[in-house]
Every structure is written in structure tokens, then in C-alpha cells.
Amino acid sequence: MLKTxxxxxxVLLAVLLPILFFLPPIYLSIFLLIAVVAAAWEWSRMIAPNAKYSAWIYAALCLCIIFALFGLNDPTWQFGLLFIAVLFWFFNAPFLLARGMRLSLEKWRYYYGVLGLILLPATWFALILLREIGLIFMLSTMALVWIADIGAYFVGKAFGKRRLAAQISPGKSVEGALGGMVLCYVYALACVFFLPLDATLFGAWAFRFGWIPLWLMVTVLVAFSIFGDLFESQLKRLAGVKDSSQLLPGHGGVLDRVDALLPVMPIAALLAGFI
Structure with a gap:
């Protein structure tokens, strides 16, 4: 398993690193587009596992939505999609997570179906927007999610006692979440002090608004990275599957790798709009 x-x-790094650092940005956009469409295919398979062709239709519909909004070439529509996604994460996701496993996927199937066609395209547009600001700007924002996850894992293993969401994800602890949060504070400060202020969201935010708003922003982003992880875990448990798919051997599916990015990227993109 570890070898796989x-x-x-x-293999992923061998493909991604040249795209990131040696090829024009359009290649990264295409790579991210493939990842988002694959995630849409997985999303549909979880919410409608018995529908033979629906996953392919759903993935194609997700692609059409992205092409349509991109073709309009109107930032108003694209930011509107980001705003709708952020509204969901702030106001609807907590309600769904609070229900734990008391949801019926059969009753909520159409809701989740519409939801995926908002959240997944919004994540793609957010990543493209952050990339347009700068490659380091995008990568440093994504790194916050990975650092939060790494910190939560190791601190949770060492000190975790109180379960964060026992029904949804028994392996996550309150101590782990707090450990990941603290590590992200250190990371954000390192970005401010060691990178050009306009190179990262954290430096630009600290320069524009000050230290307390920076602290609040990092807190919000890390909290919603946890929300994204828990949200996908809840959806998988409702669907009765361990992984979203087996597209990435040894890692599960694309959604399993990007779940925490789904809320963080649209929020970060809107925050970047303020600066």
C-alpha cells in the first residue's frame, strides 16, 4: 500500500512540477480542469451509485458550466459563483455537518447534485484567479491547507483525546485541529517576514489591514479547511464508501486529495479581491 x-x-509530481514551473499557465488551467472534472465524476458516483451513466453526464455538465462561465469573460458571473459557494460554506455546511449521520442521502440527492455543480467549478475559478495573481500566491495559499492537515495529523496522534466529529471522522481530534491551527499561524508569519509582501495572501493582508485581521483570516481559512475535510467524510459515510474512487492508487480519489481546498480556495479568492 505504501509503495503504491x-x-x-x-508520477503526479513528475507531471505537475513541469506544468507549474516550466510551461505557460494555460497548461496548469487544463490540469486543474481535468482534476475538477474527475472530482465531479466521483461526486456523482457517490450520490447516485446505481445510475449507470449519470457520473459521466454529471462530469460533462460540470465542464459545460466552467466553459460557459469562462466563455462569458465576465468577472461578475465568476465572482458570483465564488460568492454563492462561500455562502454555502458559511451558512449551509455547518447545518449539514451538525446533522452528522442523521441525513438521508436519498432525500438530499438532488441537493447534493446541484451543490457539486456550484462548489467544484467555483474551486477551479478560484485557483485560476489566484494563479493570475501569481504562482507563489496560489501555492502559498494551498500550502496553508496542507500544513493544517499535517499539523492536525501529528498533533492529533501525539495528544489527541477529544474527538472533533466522532460520527463523521473518528480519527480527527480537537487537539489535532488546534495544533494544525497554531502551525498555520507560524507559517503565515513566516510568509510575511521571509517573502515579498505582495507575493502571498498573508503578506498582502498583513500589509493592507494589520496583524489582527491576518490572524482572523488564517483562523477562518484553517477552520474551513477542516469543514471541507469533514464535509467530504460525511458524504462518503452517507454513501457507504471508504474513498471517493480509486483514480489515484494508494490515495483514493481526487476528492479525497482536494476536499479541504473546496472551501478554502473560493474564500481566499474573494479575500484576495479586497487587496
């Missing part, structure tokens, strides 16, 4: 996981990671 490492081999998959090496």
Missing part, C-alpha cells in the same frame, strides 16, 4: 502510494505521488 509513493509511486502515485511520484
Amino acid at each position: 502510494r509513493v509511486l502515485t505521488a511520484i
Whole structure:
């Protein structure tokens, strides 16, 4: 299992690193588009596992929505999609997570179906917007999510006692979440002090608004990275599956790798709009 996981990671890095650092940005947009469409395919398979062709239709519909909004070339529509996604994460996601496993996927199937066609395209547009600001700007924002996850894992393993969401994800602890949060504060400060202020969201935010708003922003982003992780875990448990798919051997599916990015990227993109 570990060997398969490492081999998959090496292949992904071998593809992604040249795209990031040596090829024009359009190639990254295409790579991210493929990832989002694959995630849409997985999303549909979870909410409608018995529908034979619906996952392919759903993935194609997600692609059409992205092409349509991109073709309009009107930032108003694109930011509107980001805003709707952020509204969901702030006001609807907490309600769904609070229900735990008391939801019926059969009754909520159409809701989740519409939801995926908002959240997944919004994540793609958010990533493209952050990339347009700068490659380091995008990567440093994504890194916050990974650092929060790494911190939560190791602190949770060492000190975790109180379960964060026992029904949804028994492995996550309150102590782990707090550990990940603290590590992200350190990371954000390092970005401010060691990188050009306009190179990262954290430096630009600290320069524009000050230290307390920076602290609040990092808190919000890390909290919603946890929300994204829990939200996908809840959806998988409702669907009765361990992984969203087996597209990435040893890692599960694309959604399993990007779940925490789904809320963070649209929020970060809107925050970047303020500066």
C-alpha cells in the first residue's frame, strides 16, 4: 500500500512540477480542469451509485458550466459563483455537518447534485484567479491547507483525546485541529517576514489591514479547511464508501486529495479581491 502510494505521488509530481514551473499557465488551467472534472465524476458516483451513466453526464455538465462561465469573460458571473459557494460554506455546511449521520442521502440527492455543480467549478475559478495573481500566491495559499492537515495529523496522534466529529471522522481530534491551527499561524508569519509582501495572501493582508485581521483570516481559512475535510467524510459515510474512487492508487480519489481546498480556495479568492 505504501509503495503504491509513493509511486502515485511520484508520477503526479513528475507531471505537475513541469506544468507549474516550466510551461505557460494555460497548461496548469487544463490540469486543474481535468482534476475538477474527475472530482465531479466521483461526486456523482457517490450520490447516485446505481445510475449507470449519470457520473459521466454529471462530469460533462460540470465542464459545460466552467466553459460557459469562462466563455462569458465576465468577472461578475465568476465572482458570483465564488460568492454563492462561500455562502454555502458559511451558512449551509455547518447545518449539514451538525446533522452528522442523521441525513438521508436519498432525500438530499438532488441537493447534493446541484451543490457539486456550484462548489467544484467555483474551486477551479478560484485557483485560476489566484494563479493570475501569481504562482507563489496560489501555492502559498494551498500550502496553508496542507500544513493544517499535517499539523492536525501529528498533533492529533501525539495528544489527541477529544474527538472533533466522532460520527463523521473518528480519527480527527480537537487537539489535532488546534495544533494544525497554531502551525498555520507560524507559517503565515513566516510568509510575511521571509517573502515579498505582495507575493502571498498573508503578506498582502498583513500589509493592507494589520496583524489582527491576518490572524482572523488564517483562523477562518484553517477552520474551513477542516469543514471541507469533514464535509467530504460525511458524504462518503452517507454513501457507504471508504474513498471517493480509486483514480489515484494508494490515495483514493481526487476528492479525497482536494476536499479541504473546496472551501478554502473560493474564500481566499474573494479575500484576495479586497487587496
